[in-house]
Amino acid sequence: MQVNKDRRNTIIKALQGVGIFVFSGFLWSAYISKAKANGYALRPPGAKKESEFLKLCIKCGRCVTFCPYDTLKLAKIEDSIPLGTPYFTPREIPCYMCVDIPCVPVCPTNALDPALLSITENGKEMMNIRNAKMGVAIVDDKNCVAYWGIQCDACYRACPLIDEAIRLEYKHNDRTNKHSFLLPVVDSDICTGCGLCERACITDKAAIMVLPLDKVLGSVGTNYIKGWDKNDEKRLKKLDSSSAKASDIKNAIDYLNTESL
Ligand code: SF4
Ligand code: SF4
Ligand code: SF4
Incomplete structure (x- = not known):
């Protein structure tokens, strides 16, 4: 079956990268600490927030297999990012922004989420690579x-x-x-x-x-609002409701913004 073959190939690729199949507990925890300290990986399009992505990604490598440009790699131990997770290095091979984004719909766990790339066109929801936020x-x-x-x-x-x-x-x-x-x-x-x-x-x-x-990127929060820019309301709507109550947002129009500026 093709899927099993893809999965087997990518697992073999990941294991070849690892080079050894057995870690002692000490080595493994040292590796994880280093990976966390580094914390720098550019993920494929549609990747959820890094913490959620790491929970969902099962390291199956399907996105890697379906990328026609060999942009995506599965992390090896020396890459200092969580082992077996997909990432890319633009200086070597960038993402060519495929129109059909083949790496995303093949993700079996939604770690790469088509909804994060989707727009509605003529009443139909479709992915658009322009919505990608890989970095x-x-x-x-x-x-x-x-x-x-x-x-x-x-x-x-x-x-x-x-x-x-x-x-x-x-x-x-x-x-x-x-x-x-x-x-x-x-x-x-x-x-x-x-x-x-x-x-x-x-x-x-x-x-x-x-x-x-x-x-x-920094984050302005809700204390400052561009009073002259109606689009800034969109930013406020996007903010997590847990970090900003609606009343806070309403009251947050700073006098600097409402007066002469
Ligand atoms: S959009 Fe295309 S080039 Fe970019 S990671 Fe996905 S499959 Fe590879
Ligand atoms: S950043 Fe752009 S403009 Fe600057 S040196 Fe590199 S290629 Fe040239
Ligand atoms: S979309 Fe951003 S990362 Fe891609 S080439 Fe343009 S400036 Fe560079």
């Missing part, structure tokens, strides 16, 4: 040569959501007084974390890199 690209402006004034737009050109997830911002170059900087700037609301920009970066170590959202 967010961050530009290291000290090492990005565009911030030095050297012309480079490799990351910008590589982005499947060009001029949406990443754009080039013009800025006058005061040093030469006759050129402009063309600076790559990422919109974290739109960036999917696919990593095509990181793969394309021309510097020795990428000056743009994808990191998990919870490692880089």
